[in-house]
């Protein structure tokens with residue numbers, strides 16, 4: 001859906017992005033991750049032409065972005081950033097409605113979309129609808145920023161550290177919301193983060209950048225299991241790689257269905273194997289019962305199977 005071919009951008013003679021070729025597939029959740037100053041934000045901003053590039057081609061829906069009128073291009077791409085950029089004299093509802101208003105949606109449709117998004121992002125409409133940005137916490141402002149980016153159902157969502165100022169609990173629930181929206185609606189999302197665990201939790205397609213270049217890209221599993229070089233190995237923390245790998249899989253993948261339930265506090269099918277490993281350690285057990293979404297015991301999880309998952313592809 002979005003393709004980069006040999007794209008280069010320099011600021012004051014110094015390359016920020018060098019000869020980058022990438023393909024962000026339609027409906028995929030792509031994540032740009034890397035060291036500070038590696039060119040992630042610049043890469044993102046070149047997609048909606050917030051930053052012009054010096055050479056190469058970037059295509060959106062088959063056409064070079066330079067041939068799309070800037071305003072039309074930006075309306076097709078939601079954009080959410082850490083520093084939020086909410087309009088201070090507009091209420092939360094007016095901020096969220098920015099693009100629907102530009103698109104001249106009827107008032108009723110705008111109102112119901114704003115309510116829907118407030119609920120989606122856990123902001124009680126009765127409390128937040130009429131508030132102004134200065135009356136919100138940093139995390140609430142960020143959620144309004146995400147709601148605004150989603151408002152007009154853009155084909156592509158560009159997000160630059162959108163969960164940066166959130167506490168770990170809110171951050172994790174917002175990550176799950178975004179994943180749910182992306183899976184349910186097949187939305188194309190490109191997200192920049194320097195948080196490795198966030199990147200691994202969200203990405204279908206992970207792009208690791210360093211010094212303006214793409215060092216390795218692919219499925220998170222591939223980068224963890226087959227790091228292209230020492231930089232990639234080091235970036236994911238050599239000693240944490242096994243644990244991070246377990247974070248990519250769910251208990252559901254390994255449950256031995258129909259076994260007589262073992263003792264111990266059950267783990268849910270939806271839990272990651274990383275969290276399940278922690279449950280084994282906390283309970284000092286080798287086998288734990290597994291429950292499905294309705295709390296019914298469906299089988300067991302064996303510690304040995306979890307360990308094997310970290311070894312076998």
Ligand SMILES: Nc1ncnc2c1ncn2[C@@H]1O[C@H](COP(=O)(O)OP(=O)(O)OP(=O)(O)O)[C@@H](O)[C@H]1O
Nearest residue numbers: 011015016034035036037038039040041042043194
């Ligand atoms: N507007 C600008 N003017 C001058 N230099 C810039 C500008 N924007 C970015 N740069 C430089 O380009 C390089 C890449 O910056 P970029 O913001 O893309 O990196 P990043 O990977 O997103 O970093 P971070 O994770 O720290 O936000 C950096 O060296 C930065 O200083």
